[in-house]
Amino acid sequence: MTLQAPAAHAAADMDGDAPQQDAAGRARTARSAAGRIGGVWLVGVILPVALAAGWELAVAGGFANGRLMPPPSQIWSELARLAASGELWTHLLTTLWRVLAGFAIGAIAGTLAGLLTGASGLARQALDPTIQALRAIPSIAWVPLFILWLGIFEASKVALIAVGVFFPVYLGVMGAIGSIDRKLVEVGRVFRLGRVQMATRVLLPAVLPEWVISLRSGLGLGFMFVVAAEFMGASEGLGYLLVDGQQLGKPAQILAAIITFAILGKLCDQALVVATRPLLAWRDTVRARL
Amino acid sequence: MLTFANLTKTYAGGGVAALSQVDLAVQAGEIAAIVGGSGCGKTTLLRLTAGLDQASSGFIEIDGDRVTTPHPAIGIVFQEPRLLPWLTVRDNVAFGLGDQPRAARRQRADEALERVGLAGYGDRWPRELSGGQQQRVAIARALAPRPKALLLDEPFSALDAFTRASLHDHLLALWEESRPTVVIVTHDVEEAVTLGDRIIVMQPRPGRIYEEIPVDLPRPRDRMSPNFDAAKRRVLKALDNSLNPQHPPGQAAPAGGALWW
Numbered sequence: 099m100t101l102q103a104p105a106a107h108a109a110a111d112m113d114g115d116a117p118q119q120d121a122a123g124r125a126r127t128a129r130s131a132a133g134r135i136g137g138v139w140l141v142g143v144i145l146p147v148a149l150a151a152g153w154e155l156a157v158a159g160g161f162a163n164g165r166l167m168p169p170p171s172q173i174w175s176e177l178a179r180l181a182a183s184g185e186l187w188t189h190l191l192t193t194l195w196r197v198l199a200g201f202a203i204g205a206i207a208g209t210l211a212g213l214l215t216g217a218s219g220l221a222r223q224a225l226d227p228t229i230q231a232l233r234a235i236p237s238i239a240w241v242p243l244f245i246l247w248l249g250i251f252e253a254s255k256v257a258l259i260a261v262g263v264f265f266p267v268y269l270g271v272m273g274a275i276g277s278i279d280r281k282l283v284e285v286g287r288v289f290r291l292g293r294v295q296m297a298t299r300v301l302l303p304a305v306l307p308e309w310v311i312s313l314r315s316g317l318g319l320g321f322m323f324v325v326a327a328e329f330m331g332a333s334e335g336l337g338y339l340l341v342d343g344q345q346l347g348k349p350a351q352i353l354a355a356i357i358t359f360a361i362l363g364k365l366c367d368q369a370l371v372v373a374t375r376p377l378l379a380w381r382d383t384v385r386a387r388l
Numbered sequence: 389m390l391t392f393a394n395l396t397k398t399y400a401g402g403g404v405a406a407l408s409q410v411d412l413a414v415q416a417g418e419i420a421a422i423v424g425g426s427g428c429g430k431t432t433l434l435r436l437t438a439g440l441d442q443a444s445s446g447f448i449e450i451d452g453d454r455v456t457t458p459h460p461a462i463g464i465v466f467q468e469p470r471l472l473p474w475l476t477v478r479d480n481v482a483f484g485l486g487d488q489p490r491a492a493r494r495q496r497a498d499e500a501l502e503r504v505g506l507a508g509y510g511d512r513w514p515r516e517l518s519g520g521q522q523q524r525v526a527i528a529r530a531l532a533p534r535p536k537a538l539l540l541d542e543p544f545s546a547l548d549a550f551t552r553a554s555l556h557d558h559l560l561a562l563w564e565e566s567r568p569t570v571v572i573v574t575h576d577v578e579e580a581v582t583l584g585d586r587i588i589v590m591q592p593r594p595g596r597i598y599e600e601i602p603v604d605l606p607r608p609r610d611r612m613s614p615n616f617d618a619a620k621r622r623v624l625k626a627l628d629n630s631l632n633p634q635h636p637p638g639q640a641a642p643a644g645g646a647l648w649w
């Protein structure tokens with residue numbers, strides 16, 4: 099009896115329970131990984147905090163004058179001033195709107211173009227050389243043309259950002275489609291999917307992980323180009339705050355704008371990750387289990 | 389009825405024909421088991437039948453309808469489950485039911501899952517299933533659109549003997565329900581004799597049919613019975629002979645125990 103019971107149990111569990119054990123194991127890994135990441139995060143904070151505190155003390159103690167490199171307390175009060183007067187939010191929202199509009203246009207265009215050239219050999223031969231040649235042009239070089247074509251206001255800025263976002267997304271999607279497992283595409287063929295169905299039901303989902311990565315690098319570039327666009331002449335936006343701070347000799351304002359950029363960029367990236375996480379729940383990868 | 393007429397396939401790059409002048413008729417509702425040495429064109433035959441590759445000459449017909457592209461009446465289960473990892477188990481099973489309304493799709497998929505013994509697994513991700521369960525999902529996916537012919541390419545070869553035996557029972561139960569024509573490729577003689585109404589022994593270089601062995605045992609088949617054993621021996625001997633070309637079909641080979649794979 100005692101011998102039989104475990105054997106019967108094992109037989110019953112033969113294929114039913116294995117995945118659940120797996121899930122338990124995963125939860126354990128997740129917990130220890132979370133602990134590890136928390137520790138690493140703390141370690142990573144030591145250096146900047148120490149530098150900031152050191153500088154604050156150096157200026158407060160009179161060892162440095164802090165005129166060109168204001169201490170953290172001064173940057174903080176500048177930030178508080180900008181926030182209280184409402185200026186910060188106006189500039190922040192303007193910049194955010196430009197990035198998001200350019201990102202949306204560039205990401206959609208990049209995804210469609212990448213799908214097209216990735217999935218069709220003819221389209222790749224016809225379009226990819228041209229797109230690659232355009233990619234070789236430093237995007238900022240477009241600015242004078244865009245200003246001539248679209249004027250000095252929003253349209254030319256959004257266009258520049260869209261161009262910056264387009265290329266990483268295009269390259270990511272095209273490359274990912276080229277490396278999709280033939281075996282999965284054959285499943286689509288066996289069930290006689292047409293071109294559009296094949297794209298939406300097999301190709302796009304298969305490239306989702308790479309797509310999200312390319313969107314993230316596209317978004318990063320979007321922030322880079324919004325600064326460039328706002329340098330070219332703007333009366334609003336975080337980039338304008340930077341230029342204004344330089345021209346009027348206000349380093350604290352420049353640093354306040356830089357810090358706002360850092361936080362805004364990080365938050366947007368995080369929002370993108372969170373928004374796309376449900377799309378990637380199916381993955382069976384090392385990272386997904388950490 | 390699934391008909392192969394003078395079917396020949398030479399892959400681009402030339403060399404020996406992967407399949408040469410295969411003539412075969414599989415009756416509606418019949419289970420044909422294909423065995424043969426490695427490289428004798430078994431997978432090639434199924435891929436042509438599934439419409440995934442084009443024949444060099446000759447043709448395939450299902451009920452008089454030429455097969456040149458994937459055909460709605462033909463389903464296939466590959467050696468690997470090939471589930472789409474981004475779809476739940478239910479959506480994988482419903483993958484081939486695109487033309488139907490959502491509710492009907494869901495119901496058909498759940499029915500198919502129930503029939504392969506996986507009721508209640510519909511909301512899981514494929515990665516959360518064992519290998520045998522995944523292969524059952526693949527069978528459910530192929531059967532959900534109710535094909536007239538089902539092709540299976542070594543569907544159970546990655547599984548242990550216990551799981552395999554239970555999947556044989558599942559497959560036969562499914563077959564009993566709608567009696568599709570089944571063509572199953574296998575490396576396992578016991579599997580061939582358990583499932584097949586007829587066993588097609590193939591021979592490599594070029595790939596062709598060596599011998600057809602009918603199996604007239606009643607179902608469910610008793611794997612321990614002397615008749616079962618006799619059928620197995622006959623298939624093994626044919627396989628042996630097929631790999632020793634000096635013996636023409638039908639003649640016994642002296643080396644009865646040679647490894648045929």
Ligand SMILES: Nc1ncnc2c1ncn2[C@@H]1O[C@H](COP(=O)(O)OP(=O)(O)OP(=O)(O)O)[C@@H](O)[C@H]1O
Pocket residue numbers: 399400401405406424425426427428429430431432433595
């Ligand atoms: N895509 C291909 N291109 C070129 N030659 C191929 C291709 N696929 C198969 N072949 C050749 O065709 C022949 C038959 O291959 P096939 O895969 O049909 O054999 P098989 O009977 O399924 O073998 P196994 O039992 O090992 O799976 C082999 O000689 C193989 O090298």
Ligand SMILES: [Mg+2]
Pocket residue numbers: 430431432
């Ligand atoms: Mg094969």
